[in-house]
Amino acid sequence: MSNTAQALKSLQLRNNLPIAALAAACEQYPKPEGHLYSYGTAGFRSHSKWFEPVVFRVGVIAALRSKRHSSKFIGVMITASHNPEDDNGVKIVDPRGEMLQTEWEPYCTKIANAPDPASFITALDDLCTKFKIDVSKRSKVVYAYDTRPSCPALVKALQLGLAAMETETINEGVRTTPQLHYMTRALNTQGTKDDYGEPSIPGYYKKLSSAWKRLIRRREEGSLLIDCANGVGAIAMKELLEYLSDDFKATLVNTDVFVPGVLNNMCGADYVKTKQELPPSLKGVLKAGQRGCSLDGDADRLMYYYLDEKNIFHMLDGDKISALIAGYLVEKVKLCGFKEPPRVGVVQTAYANGNSTKYMQKTKALPLVCVSTGVKHLHHAAEKFGIGVYFEANGHGTVLFSSDTLENIRKHEPQTPTQDDNTKDLKALIDLINSTVGDAISDMLLVEVILNHLRYDARAWDSLYTDLPNKLVKVNVKNRADFQTEVAERRLTHPAELQRFVDSQVAKYPDGRGFIRPSGTEDAVRVYAEAASKFEAEQLANYLAGWTYDFGGMDPAQRPKEYLR
Ligand SMILES: CC(=O)N[C@H]1[C@@H](OP(=O)(O)O)O[C@H](CO)[C@@H](O)[C@@H]1O
Numbered sequence: 043m044s045n046t047a048q049a050l051k052s053l054q055l056r057n058n059l060p061i062a063a064l065a066a067a068c069e070q071y072p073k074p075e076g077h078l079y080s081y082g083t084a085g086f087r088s089h090s091k092w093f094e095p096v097v098f099r100v101g102v103i104a105a106l107r108s109k110r111h112s113s114k115f116i117g118v119m120i121t122a123s124h125n126p127e128d129d130n131g132v133k134i135v136d137p138r139g140e141m142l143q144t145e146w147e148p149y150c151t152k153i154a155n156a157p158d159p160a161s162f163i164t165a166l167d168d169l170c171t172k173f174k175i176d177v178s179k180r181s182k183v184v185y186a187y188d189t190r191p192s193c194p195a196l197v198k199a200l201q202l203g204l205a206a207m208e209t210e211t212i213n214e215g216v217r218t219t220p221q222l223h224y225m226t227r228a229l230n231t232q233g234t235k236d237d238y239g240e241p242s243i244p245g246y247y248k249k250l251s252s253a254w255k256r257l258i259r260r261r262e263e264g265s266l267l268i269d270c271a272n273g274v275g276a277i278a279m280k281e282l283l284e285y286l287s288d289d290f291k292a293t294l295v296n297t298d299v300f301v302p303g304v305l306n307n308m309c310g311a312d313y314v315k316t317k318q319e320l321p322p323s324l325k326g327v328l329k330a331g332q333r334g335c336s337l338d339g340d341a342d343r344l345m346y347y348y349l350d351e352k353n354i355f356h357m358l359d360g361d362k363i364s365a366l367i368a369g370y371l372v373e374k375v376k377l378c379g380f381k382e383p384p385r386v387g388v389v390q391t392a393y394a395n396g397n398s399t400k401y402m403q404k405t406k407a408l409p410l411v412c413v414s415t416g417v418k419h420l421h422h423a424a425e426k427f428g429i430g431v432y433f434e435a436n437g438h439g440t441v442l443f444s445s446d447t448l449e450n451i452r453k454h455e456p457q458t459p460t461q462d463d464n465t466k467d468l469k470a471l472i473d474l475i476n477s478t479v480g481d482a483i484s485d486m487l488l489v490e491v492i493l494n495h496l497r498y499d500a501r502a503w504d505s506l507y508t509d510l511p512n513k514l515v516k517v518n519v520k521n522r523a524d525f526q527t528e529v530a531e532r533r534l535t536h537p538a539e540l541q542r543f544v545d546s547q548v549a550k551y552p553d554g555r556g557f558i559r560p561s562g563t564e565d566a567v568r569v570y571a572e573a574a575s576k577f578e579a580e581q582l583a584n585y586l587a588g589w590t591y592d593f594g595g596m597d598p599a600q601r602p603k604e605y606l607r
């Protein structure tokens with residue numbers, strides 16, 4: 043008998059898992075030695091070379107998650123978003139289209155890292171016991187993937203995991219991440235009072251396009267330039283434009299889907315946010331005054347921008363999008379004439395520009411909370427408002443309507459024609475917004491509608507407030523776990539001396555703010571600083587980076603020369 047067979051025979055499981063099928067499949071996808079995976083903010087993410095065993099195991103976990111949720115559909119999305127083309131990632135989507143419940147994350151990590159079939163099955167057994175999963179229940183999984191060359195092989199691995207669990211599956215093919223989230227929720231709510239829409243990709247386009255047509259008031263001059271990052275967003279945008287009729291004028295660029303080496307390369311939302319400049323491929327294409335926007339590689343992030351008459355680039359990031367939407371919604375709600383108007387609130391992270399926070403709180407008197415980085419934290423905090431607007435500065439975000447708010451709107455009886463018009467608008471806005479997750483395409487339509495209603499061009503929108511100059515630096519350290527934070531990652535608890543240095547430096551700069559936190563997705567520590575001028579923001583960031591580098595146990599002789607000490 044082989045070692046594996048012996049190990050399997052001596053297993054004492056508490057749950058009736060299909061051991062033979064799981065072990066056989068696991069042997070086909072042996073876990074490479076020396077690679078540790080961790081289920082974090084963005085699910086699992088890694089170089090695609092080592093990724094098939096992880097995706098196979100995620101298939102099994104997703105099936106168990108479905109069994110745990112009375113056989114509701116669970117979603118699985120294979121994508122590495124804005125990361126390089128050779129990376130890939132996988133994440134699990136819960137029945138309402140939300141991110142996987144946090145309590146499952148450490149179990150996913152353990153299952154992914156189990157070195158052999160016996161320990162893999164034992165880890166699954168622990169999960170089943172912990173969450174009282176009835177293995178005999180049916181399971182259903184809907185999945186999709188992005189345009190990366192590694193996807194077909196990863197999909198095969200996923201399918202093997204699902205087949206081992208005898209899962210009913212729907213393969214949605216190459217789709218955006220938000221489309222997969224939509225599908226998951228729509229499949230699970232079909233025919234119920236919470237019906238989210240027709241559970242199909244045409245259903246998604248119909249829902250968005252019909253809401254947009256109900257909202258749009260006047261013909262726009264010129265066309266919106268959309269940088270699709272050479273990713274799946276290009277496919278979705280082309281399909282959506284078919285539904286939007288000629289009234290929506292858009293020019294798509296960076297649409298070379300499936301061409302090797304171009305995905306997210308020198309384009310896309312992450313490029314724009316990190317470089318704070320126009321992608322080279324848009325130079326000479328975007329005209330002064332014209333609005334442009336960039337999606338990321340899986341179309342869940344959105345960045346807007348324009349060139350002024352001197353051809354100077356201005357970025358309208360997640361904070362500006364959030365300010366526009368929140369400011370608009372708070373006024374809209376007032377115009378509906380509710381007896382008890384829903385409370386509109388905003389959720390941000392420490393990366394939100396200081397002046398955006400000031401604008402929301404002081405100018406707009408909006409309640410605002412700051413949470414840790416990562417969409418799941420923002421999403422949960424936004425659920426506490428009647429209408430919760432959440433965006434990360436990098437352009438990922440959406441609007442949530444609580445069930446009380448939806449009920450309130452459904453029952454509302456407008457007393458005047460104005461109230462009636464505005465209530466109709468609000469209902470259409472709910473359809474236009476993909477509340478399951480940040481959706482670049484839905485957010486883009488929402489921004490366009492609001493600008494249309496307010497008669498704003500890009501410059502008018504930009505002038506809501508002026509961004510404080512800022513700089514983000516990624517610092518390599520020996521062990522990022524040595525850096526620990528508190529108050530939604532805005533302060534370090536360890537190393538305490540480094541935090542004291544941050545405090546003393548920041549105090550020297552007008553409008554200065556800075557913080558240091560370990561990345562949740564990369565092996566690095568991020569340093570952020572803002573101040574009244576570009577020079578000061580950069581200088582502050584470079585001081586904090588220099589100190590972080592040294593505190594991180596790195597060799598001072600190798601310290602990058604822009605870092606200051
Ligand atoms: C500064 C920054 O942009 N951080 C990003 C990045 O997280 P880090 O934990 O900073 O690596 O990736 C996350 C997942 O995509 C995203 O939610 C977050 O906003």
Ligand SMILES: [Mg+2]
Nearest residue numbers: 123338340342
């Ligand atoms: Mg993304």
